[in-house]
Amino acid sequence: MSKNEDILVELLDQTLKLRFVPHKFQLSLAKNSCLGENNIITVRTGSGKTLIAALIARYWYEKYAKQDKLADFKVAFIVPTRNLVSQQIKVFEKAFASNELLEISENYNPQKIFCSFWLRKIIFLTPQKLFNTLNQTNLTLDSFTIIFFDECHHTNDKHPYNEIMKIYYSTVFHKTVKPLIVGLTASLGAGKGSPYDHLINMCANLDCKTVSNIIDHDDQVDLDTNIPSPLTDTIHFIDLNTEINSIKFNIQFICSQLGLKVKSKQLPKLGHSEFEQFIFDTNKVAAIEMNRDLLTVVEYLNELNLFYQRCEDFPLEYCIEKLKKFVKDSVVEEPTTIKSFCMSKINDFLIELEKKSNFINPKLSCLIKMILKYNKENSRGLVLVRTRHHTKALCEYLNKVNDLKENGISCGFLIGLGCVDGISMNENQQRESIENFKNGKFKVLVATDIAQEGLDVPTCNYVIRYEFVSNEIGTVQSRGRARAKHGQCILITTRGSLNEKRENENCIKEEMMEQALKIFNAIEKNQFLNEFNFKQAKLLSMIRSLSNNYNQIEKILMDSSRVDVHCRDCSQFLFNGSNLRYREPSYFSICKLFKDNMINVDISKQKFFCSVKSCGKELGRLVQIRNSSPLYMIDIKGITFKFPGNKMVPYSKWSGISSQISIQEFK
């Protein structure tokens, strides 16, 4: 029996302890990692990559247990986006007791991660968190037995994944004890140059000399029979109808009228980048010349151009609402002649639009038709769009459509964290949206590309990309969201659009990527290793030179006593830099002279200000720490730093100055 088969038998034995029965192809893909080789596992979406990871982790867990080394067993499972953390934990629960798994959620700081690290066997986190912990605490990569990189095609350039690998290369690569690297992805991508070169680059970045993919015929059959078969993408072309074209024509007409008012030469075509450039340039000229009329016209032209772009994809009511809001916001008491003219043109246009009450947007009606067509008992549909505005507008619109209501189809939306242009979502709302989509309260989910990667809803049977095309990896990933049998993936776009062109290019790239994998499978191992070693040597020398630079920067960190802190407004000297102290997450002054003479304290507000009478700049807040006198927390925006040679530098954040001078920590 060969060593490989040994491993397989052993693996099958392990499966008795799992709460799932792995498919044969999953065992084949896990093999290299169980042999202890760093390895990239690539197989199409939906085939249970996370289960393979759990299998590998379990294999090593048992191995360590047998050798009585379980105390050393530590695994990190890194995922590119936060909402994947809890999702992947659920999969691992099929192979491990939940008290051995730890979800590092957003309220963990590096110190807390460092402390919690020892409590559980497997931690799940985003790469930035791991990176920060490695940099700010004593945690090192050789503490880990295995590191899984989920969606490892990100390991490139300055992505946090690659930053972690740079630490790997500069700290543990030459050691005998180092973590086993396992990369998981549905598609490595084709890169910019040759896809095969790209594949070698990815291997070098991840220090993986093998790429596990389905080679064996039996495995292919096993995959195809057990996992719902892959879908072919279809592009659904839309021809714009006369109504939209007439609206566009109207906007063009109004714009040319506005243009004449400022004697501009012929306007560029609306909806194209030249028009935006024209707006930008003209605005600049108008601002320099202080030409108010021109500024007004440019403002209106810009809004009309936005309308021109929106009316194809968005519901008409949404476009009208946006325009109305613009009109409302720009009302002034005594408008100039030009302003009144623009306003009246827009108002006329709005009245004209209101008449089109039963206007049909062909792209939207196609979307509704698609949803109705693929909607089944207990089915789910994902609509992917480009911007946050799309998600909100489409979601509101779809929820009003009678055809959908009658079929019991309600719709939710999902976007990333934070607030942009007044559209926001926090973590709880995200979780709620996904939960409602899973439990069926929402049968349709409209989302930005946050949902493109990793969102795993088994009943999701169709994905509609609504005028949304990203890169070739995105095409593969979005297809993988349709998990149910006979799933569908449709791209809705205007005929002849840029999106059509890009989608076609993506398909070609995807084909090339498959080809690169075939070359890899066919090529002599030695030849591959030569190419791999060459890339890796290049990578190592680059990292070495980077770390040399880094060490130099470390060395020239200035003694804090060589800088002085001054008031940002009146330049009054406040205290010497040696009196600065850091206590997470803020900075304080411990200078007695400063406290006694340089500031006025407002006890009721718990704030202090520059003591110069004509200044009074706010400099910071009082912070009460248990059983001690108040600390003087300095606001970075209230002060400026004076360097040797009398150079004054204002910083907007503390990380700027703390990378220049050494600041002591509070004890």
Add this chain to the structure above:
DNA sequence: GGACTAAGAGAGTTTCTAGT
């Protein structure tokens, strides 16, 4: 005409700040 670079927009993530 093709390759490269820079800037801008829109998406993401984390950290820090300020208000309740």
Add this chain to the structure above:
DNA sequence: ACTAGAAACTCTCTTAGTCC
């Protein structure tokens, strides 16, 4: 103490400008 929002950072894509 908690939470929401701003700021700072990266990534991808597109466009415009420059160089060969």
